[in-house]
Amino acid sequence: MMDFDGKVAVITGAASGIGAGLARKALSLGMRVVLADVREPELTALAATLGGEVLTAPTDVADPESVEALADKAYENFGAVDLLFNNAGIMATGFSWTIEPERWRRSVDVNFFGVLHGVRSFVPRMLKAGTKAHIVNTSSVGGFLASPLMAPYSVTKFAIVALTESLRAEFEIIKAPIGVSLLAPGPVKTGIFNDPFGAMVEPGVQSFVDDLRSMLTAYGLTGDQFAELVFAGIAADQFWIIPQPEAFDEAYRRRADDVLARRTPRLPRLE
């Protein structure tokens, strides 16, 4: 288990929602924190509300050079990175066949390549340092349970699960001192369905998005409540950090049963 005090955390997608909650929690534990986000004004505004050692790094995780610059900045300023949250992610809604290729590509670039660029830029530096480190890749319960009307999200979140399992096994093979967690949030009250840049809501699926947004508002944890659960998972060195069993366990069991019985999947229920 990692002693957080004085250690360095890098958080992508830190300006809002879960990322901002993780930043506040990390600082409360005495960590030094690098906040990375593509939305610079929001990043600066958040940093102004935080006490402690905070560095902001405007970053587009879809761009490998931008993530490389983030890693350089973190190591130059703090000399180490002990905990990396590959957290940035965007929603895209619509029918699979009407979502434009560029919207599909942006989802893959941010959600999947964003995590991969984080791995590619930080792992070599962590291995070189040789000290204990930990990486948390954010998927979703949607990374295990595919949803209609948001296929770019489901596809990329499934990919993160696979990448993270591969990564963990590779660290085991080379006996790297790097822990890995796959984080799968259920509903958390954040801006994921509001962000005009990220949400890219397609006309015709507005009621679906409205239902999901109401579900987040009705049942979602706050970013701060969620961050508590995430840090408890890291402290316990959990690989699968899936802190909301009510949003996952039964549905995942039903899915596994369906696959094993060769039964056609049923439409997921919006609770």
Ligand SMILES: NC(=O)c1ccc[n+]([C@@H]2O[C@H](COP(=O)([O-])OP(=O)(O)OC[C@H]3O[C@@H](n4cnc5c(N)ncnc54)[C@H](O)[C@@H]3O)[C@@H](O)[C@H]2O)c1
């Ligand atoms: N909120 C939920 O219910 C929920 C559920 C499951 C998974 N998640 C996942 O949690 C993570 C955080 O999302 P959130 O709910 O806090 O949403 P959010 O929209 O509130 O925050 C996401 C942040 O990522 C940033 N971002 C977007 N594209 C970026 C890019 N290219 N480079 C850098 N930063 C970028 C946004 O500017 C924003 O600040 C995402 O990966 C999301 O898929 C959220």
